Amino acid sequence: MSELAARPGWDRRQLARYVQNYGVYAAVVVLLAYNALFTRNFVDMGNMRTQLVQVAPVIIVALGMALVIGTEGVDLSVGSVMALAAAVIPLYLGFGLWPAIIMSLLIGLAAGLVNGTLVAVVGLQPIVATLALLVAGRGIALVIAGGQLKQVHNADLIALGTNDVAGLPVVVWIAAVLALLTGLLVRRTTYGRQLVAIGGNRAAAGLAGLPVRRVLIVTYVLCGVLAGLAGVLATARLRASDPSAIGNLMELSAITAVVVGGTPLSGGKVRVLGTVAGALVMQLVRATLIKHDLPDSTAQMVQAVIILVAVYVARERRTR
Amino acid sequence: MTEPVIAARDVVKRFPGVLALDRVSLSLAPGEVHALVGENGAGKSTLIKILTGVYQADAGEIAYAGQPVTFARPLDAQTAGISTIYQEVNLIPLMSVARNLFLGREPRTRIGLIDTGRMNREAAEALARFNIDADVTRPLRTIGLGAQQMVALSRAVATDAKVLIMDEPTSSLEPREVETLFRVVRELSARGIAILYVSHRLDELYQLCSNVTVLRDGRVVHTGRIADLDRLTLISHMLGRDLAQVRREGVTGFTGHGDAAATEPVLVADGLTKRHVLHGISFDVKPGEVVGLGGLLGAGRSETAKAVVGALPVDSGAVTIAGKRLRRNSPKKAIRAGVAMLPEDRKAEGIIPGLSVRENIVLAALPRLTTAGVVSRARQDRIVETFMKRLRIKASSPEQRVSELSGGNQQKVLLARWLCLHPKLLLLDEPTRGIDVGAKAEVQALVDELAGEGLAVVLISSDLEELVEGADRVVVLRAGAVVGELAGDDVSEHAIMATLAAHEGEPDE
Numbered sequence: 001m002s003e004l005a006a007r008p009g010w011d012r013r014q015l016a017r018y019v020q021n022y023g024v025y026a027a028v029v030v031l032l033a034y035n036a037l038f039t040r041n042f043v044d045m046g047n048m049r050t051q052l053v054q055v056a057p058v059i060i061v062a063l064g065m066a067l068v069i070g071t072e073g074v075d076l077s078v079g080s081v082m083a084l085a086a087a088v089i090p091l092y093l094g095f096g097l098w099p100a101i102i103m104s105l106l107i108g109l110a111a112g113l114v115n116g117t118l119v120a121v122v123g124l125q126p127i128v129a130t131l132a133l134l135v136a137g138r139g140i141a142l143v144i145a146g147g148q149l150k151q152v153h154n155a156d157l158i159a160l161g162t163n164d165v166a167g168l169p170v171v172v173w174i175a176a177v178l179a180l181l182t183g184l185l186v187r188r189t190t191y192g193r194q195l196v197a198i199g200g201n202r203a204a205a206g207l208a209g210l211p212v213r214r215v216l217i218v219t220y221v222l223c224g225v226l227a228g229l230a231g232v233l234a235t236a237r238l239r240a241s242d243p244s245a246i247g248n249l250m251e252l253s254a255i256t257a258v259v260v261g262g263t264p265l266s267g268g269k270v271r272v273l274g275t276v277a278g279a280l281v282m283q284l285v286r287a288t289l290i291k292h293d294l295p296d297s298t299a300q301m302v303q304a305v306i307i308l309v310a311v312y313v314a315r316e317r318r319t320r
Numbered sequence: 321m322t323e324p325v326i327a328a329r330d331v332v333k334r335f336p337g338v339l340a341l342d343r344v345s346l347s348l349a350p351g352e353v354h355a356l357v358g359e360n361g362a363g364k365s366t367l368i369k370i371l372t373g374v375y376q377a378d379a380g381e382i383a384y385a386g387q388p389v390t391f392a393r394p395l396d397a398q399t400a401g402i403s404t405i406y407q408e409v410n411l412i413p414l415m416s417v418a419r420n421l422f423l424g425r426e427p428r429t430r431i432g433l434i435d436t437g438r439m440n441r442e443a444a445e446a447l448a449r450f451n452i453d454a455d456v457t458r459p460l461r462t463i464g465l466g467a468q469q470m471v472a473l474s475r476a477v478a479t480d481a482k483v484l485i486m487d488e489p490t491s492s493l494e495p496r497e498v499e500t501l502f503r504v505v506r507e508l509s510a511r512g513i514a515i516l517y518v519s520h521r522l523d524e525l526y527q528l529c530s531n532v533t534v535l536r537d538g539r540v541v542h543t544g545r546i547a548d549l550d551r552l553t554l555i556s557h558m559l560g561r562d563l564a565q566v567r568r569e570g571v572t573g574f575t576g577h578g579d580a581a582a583t584e585p586v587l588v589a590d591g592l593t594k595r596h597v598l599h600g601i602s603f604d605v606k607p608g609e610v611v612g613l614g615g616l617l618g619a620g621r622s623e624t625a626k627a628v629v630g631a632l633p634v635d636s637g638a639v640t641i642a643g644k645r646l647r648r649n650s651p652k653k654a655i656r657a658g659v660a661m662l663p664e665d666r667k668a669e670g671i672i673p674g675l676s677v678r679e680n681i682v683l684a685a686l687p688r689l690t691t692a693g694v695v696s697r698a699r700q701d702r703i704v705e706t707f708m709k710r711l712r713i714k715a716s717s718p719e720q721r722v723s724e725l726s727g728g729n730q731q732k733v734l735l736a737r738w739l740c741l742h743p744k745l746l747l748l749d750e751p752t753r754g755i756d757v758g759a760k761a762e763v764q765a766l767v768d769e770l771a772g773e774g775l776a777v778v779l780i781s782s783d784l785e786e787l788v789e790g791a792d793r794v795v796v797l798r799a800g801a802v803v804g805e806l807a808g809d810d811v812s813e814h815a816i817m818a819t820l821a822a823h824e825g826e827p828d829e
Contacts, residue, residue, distance in 0.1 A: 188697075190690045197683055200672035207631055207669050208684040208737065209655035268674040 019313055024261055024277045031284040039291050047287075049169065053237070055283040056175040057082075057230040059276055061250055062257035063182045064223030066275045069258050070186075071199040071219050072267025073119060073126035078227040078254055080137025081111045082247025085231030087141040089157070090150045090241050097156040101232055108228020109221055111137065116220030120213040134251065141243035149242040152235060161236030171233050175276075178226070183272040192270075195219060200268030256282055256303070260310040281306065322349045323386055325514045326371065326402070326483050331380035333366050333538075340366040342538045343380065348483065348514035353505065355525040355546060356518045358535035359558055359617055359782055364518055367535070368485055371516075372404050373397035385482070403476035404485040411472060413461035418443035420460050421475050446474045450504050466497025473504055477513065484508060485516045490524060491618065502528055520618040521799065522551060536560050551821040558616070559784055559817065583607055584643065586745045586776035587659075592627045592637035599801040600637070601627070605745065605776040610767065612791030613780045614816045620800035621780045622664050625747045628778070629654040629661045642744055655684060660738035664749040664780070666727070670734045673723035677715045678704045680722045681736045688741075707736035712762065728759025735766070746770065747778045752786060764790060784813045796820060 035042035061078050068075045085104035092100040111133055118129035152158070163170050186192040194215050198205040206212050227247070234246045261278030262271045282303060289299040327347035333340045341363045348354050358364050369375040371382065373391030381388050384400055391397040411420045418436075419426075421443045427435040443456040452470045454463045460471065469489060476484055486505075490498045505528060509515055517529055525532065526546060534542040534557040542549070542557045549557075585604035592601040601624050605611045613621040626632035628639050630649030639646045641657040663669035672680055682689060682700045689699045704718045711732040715725055722733055731751060738746065748767065752760040767790060771777050781787045787794060794811050796804040796819045804819035806812075 188695060189693045190686045190695055191693065193679065193683075193686055193695060197672045197675060197679070200674045201668075203669050204663075204672055205683070207629070207651050207661065207663060209652045210683070211652065268672065 016313070020262060023313055024274050024281060024310070027281045028277050028284065031281065031288060035284070035288055035291075039288065042288075042291060051283055051287055052172045053169050055279050056169075056171040057233055058250070058253050058257055058279045058283070059175040060178055060230045060233070061227050062254040062261075062275050062279050063178055063272065064226035065251075065254040066258045066261070066263050066270050066272060067182070067186070067195065067219050068126070068223045069255070069263055069265060070195055070267055070270035071216055072202070072265075073216070073219075074130065074255065074265075075115060075220060075223045075227075076127065076130040076251045077111060077115060077133035077137055078223065078230075079247035079250035080134050080141065081108050081224055081227040082231035082234060082250055083138045083141040083243040084108075084111065084144070085228035086235045086241045086246045087144040087243040089232065089235050090152060091144070093152060093154050093157065097154060097160075100154075100157070104232045105225050105228045108224040108226070108231070110224070111227070112221035112224025113217065115224065116217030119220065120216035138243065145241060145243045147244075149240050149244075151240050153239075157232075157236050158239055159236075161233065161239070171237070174229075174233070179272060179276050186270045186272055191215060191218065196268060196270060198267075199270075253279075253282070256307055259314070260306060262310070262314050264314050265311075278310070324348055324383070325350050325385055327383045328367070328371065328377075329381050329383065331367070331370060331377045331382070333363075333370060333375060334378050338538075340538050341370070341377075344535070344538070344540050345380075346516075346533050346540070346543070348516060350482070350512040350514055351509050352531060353509050353515045353517055353529045355529035355532040356516055356535065357520070357525065357532060357554070357558055361537070362535040362558075363538040364535055365487075366538075368404070368487060368516075368518070371397070371483075371485065372402055398479065401480060401482035402485065403479060403481040403483070404487065405469070405472050405476055405489055406487050411460055411468065411475075414459050416457050417447075417454055417460050417463060417471055418456040420471055421446060421456070421478065423475070425479070446478060447471070450474060450507075451500065464494075464497070466493050466500065469493060469497070469501060470504065473501070473508075477508060481513060483514045483516070485518075487518045488520070488618075489517075490519065490521065498524075520616050522554065522616075526551075534558055552817060555616070555817045555821050559782075559813075586642055587628065587778070588638075588640040589624070589628055590638045590640070592624065592634050592639070594623070594627065594632065594634045594800075597623050597632075597800055598627060598634065598637075599799070601797070601800070601802055602637075603795045603802065603805070605778055607744075607774045607776050608771050609793065610771050610777040610779055610791045612787040612794040612811075613778060613797060614784075614787055614794045614820070615797035616820065617782070618799075619797040621797055622749050623800070624797065625661055625749050625778060625780060628745075628747060629659050631661075655741065655743075658742075658744035659747065660741060660743035660745070661747040662731070662734055662738065662749060662751055664753070666730055666734065666754075671722050671730050673721070675722060676719045677708070677713065677722050677725070677733055678718035680733050681707060681718075681740065684737050685740050703740045704736075707740055711736055711739075711766065726756070726759070728755035728763070731755055731759070731763060735763070739770075743775070745776045745778070747780075749780045750782065751779070752781070752783070784816060787816070788813050 032043065041047060065075060065078065084107050088103050088107055089100045092103045115130050115133060118124045119126050160170055165173055186196065194210050198210060198212055198215055202212065231246060235241045257279035258275050259265065260281055261274030263269055263275060285302055285306060286299045289302060324347035329345050330343040331341050332343055344363065344367060346367065356364055366375065370377050373394045373396050376390065383389065389400065418440045422439050427438045429435045440456050447454060447456065447470065450470050452467055454467050460468060489501060493501065505515060519525060529546050531544065532546040532549060533540055534554070536558065583606050585606045587605040590602050592598050598620050601620065603611065613624060615621050623632055627634050630646065630651050630653060639649060641659060644657060646653055646657055672683065678700060681704050685703065686695060689696050708718065713732045713736065714729050722730060725733065752763050764786065767777060767779065779787065779790050788811055791811060793805065793807045794816060795802055796806070796816060798820060806815050806819065
């Protein structure tokens with residue numbers, strides 16, 4: 001009887017699956033093609049550069065977010081962790097660029113450790129556990145920074161935000177390399193496979209002897225470190241550490257990129273390249289609308305529609 | 321005989337691929353306490369759900385107070401006067417006892433606010449009638465489970481119920497609380513409320529019920545006065561064995577794995593105890609031996625297996641694997657010590673539905689296939705190929721999603737997951753439930769083969785035939801305790817049922 005039911009819907013199923021798998025890449029191509037034809041000065045070096053520089057931090061944060069979402073979790077604290085990382089930079093910049101970066105990343109690591117422990121050991125819901133740090137993190141960052149924006153004059157740090165390597169900005173290279181590494185991490189390592197299995201069926205993974213707690217903690221730590229790095233890069237680009245602005249609403253941009261990229265919120269699957277494409281789609285849509293003189297509010301509404309479409313397309317079809 | 325207050329006549333319910341109820345009839349007279357028994361999948365819950373409006377019957381009719389009725393929704397049944405109490409208390413733990421009692425029908429003041437004073441007073445009175453002394457203003461979860469059950473009960477009868485359905489109400493109660501519950505049930509019955517009582521504890525049924533209906537595979541196999549039915553017959557009805565022909569002949573390929581008696585046991589379980597669940601379970605398994613765990617539903621068989629692999633923390637008792645005692649047991653440690661368990665609930669605890677056959681097979685073995693954190697694809701493929709061939713797993717490719725496979729093939733994938741770790745002890749919890757006949761025979765033959773190679777196996781099965789054919793020795797459990805052990809020629813369906821029945825008379829621990 002299932003065969004009877006399956007027959008007529010077969011083509012649609014196939015199509016749905018195709019859209020599910022490749023829709024987001026098609027969207028990137030369509031957006032680029034549209035702009036190449038109808039938007040003046042869009043597909044030129046200057047503009048493309050701007051777009052990429054703007055989207056790079058989102059991609060970096062979204063990569064960590066994709067891992068967390070793959071475990072059936074979510075990390076709302078990434079924006080605040082960026083602010084925290086930004087806040088500590090001026091404190092250590094006196095010792096040189098590397099000590100400052102390392103401290104920022106350590107702050108991200110500590111934040112991830114807190115989140116991971118709350119989720120994996122204490123057993124809190126991820127949304128609640130990370131909400132605590134979303135609220136507290138920015139407050140702490142403002143305290144560290146004494147409540148004000150601090151200009152940074154370190155030439156090395158500024159170079160990180162503005163220089164090119166082989167024709168592309170450093171931040172873009174960093175995002176690209178991290179995306180590649182995350183892809184390998186998910187596909188090829190024990191940790192990555194265990195992460196996906198835990199997200200897919202936590203009870204079964206536990207019974208199969210997987211180190212569930214350790215994998216969860218490592219995942220939140222990775223997400224925290226990536227957010228910390230994004231905070232450093234944002235500071236470099238702004239040439240200022242501004243804990244009240246850096247990373248604002250980044251958690252939502254990152255979750256959006258992950259979801260639009262086809263990673264289901266129900267866990268058990270991580271689409272790394274999809275996440276990159278998801279971030280690009282959101283960036284391009286906004287840029288396109290702005291270039292056509294539509295107000296930012298319109299862009300936001302269009303983005304909302306895209307999120308709904310993405311969730312609709314990505315929803316798991318019942319196989320049973 | 322008085323007219324039944326509720327009657328089901330020739331009720332049929334189909335689910336895709338299953339006939340859940342096949343012309344089931346059941347009737348309850350006012351004040352009657354009627355036992356409903358049957359093993360897993362017999363159709364008890366389906367019947368209850370039809371009586372309470374959760375499901376609708378495909379054919380047949382429900383008569384309530386002599387009138388044919390259709391309950392489209394649970395609310396319809398409740399308004400009509402059918403209340404249900406579930407195994408797990410279905411109330412709101414953070415609300416006060418009184419609020420729970422009056423949920424949805426709170427007394428109001430003139431301006432429409434909840435009249436807390438009156439509500440608390442009436443709640444206290446209602447509970448006092450059942451001899452429950454509890455502060456009704458405290459959150460429900462702060463009072464004992466037994467008292468919570470009583471709150472559920474008083475809530476059910478306060479709504480003017482004519483019929484009360486109780487689904488395993490005693491499974492989490494202390495003996496003293498059970499007594500109180502029984503007293504209340506008898507009181508309700510004296511008031512003329514008809515009670516349908518579902519339980520696996522035969523003692524309770526004989527104490528409390530006047531009539532019994534036995535369901536098996538969606539059919540009524542027996543109905544009548546419980547006093548006319550001895551325990552052995554009741555059990556044989558439940559398990560579906562005709563007493564006259566239980567003596568099976570035919571050679572089993574399972575017996576006589578050589579000098580099992582001489583060798584050291586692979587598993588020694590010693591006094592596994594967990595409150596309310598296990599009471600000092602001890603047994604051992606030697607290499608090449610298949611030990612069956614027998615017993616009715618809820619006897620503690622799956623829990624015993626879970627305790628051995630460390631998935632169920634025990635209060636006391638020890639698990640020793642190949643001479644080494646597992647301390648602070650966890651699945652991880654047990655697996656490292658050489659234990660593997662095929663869980664009963666394949667979907668919830670076994671397969672990772674979104675992953676491929678290959679990934680499901682190598683899941684537990686990943687760390688062993690890894691160099692510097694990176695999993696070797698070649699080594700994965702080798703293992704997957706070997707086991708797919710050996711277990712004859714039918715999949716379009718190793719990359720097919722495991723959720724697209726049939727139940728039998730999913731089970732084989734799980735077996736492969738464990739076998740590629742080369743375990744010393746294999747725990748199989750209902751390994752052939754819900755899989756088709758062909759796959760069933762294959763799995764059974766495989767178990768035999770593995771035992772032949774020296775693997776120690778613990779087999780849990782509700783299928784007596786499978787247990788008798790598969791096991792060299794059967795440890796019989798009841799209410800979380802070992803009540804008998806059968807070995808060699810003594811392993812027969814009749815002997816298992818007789819052991820179960822013989823020990824039913826003893827009081828609960």
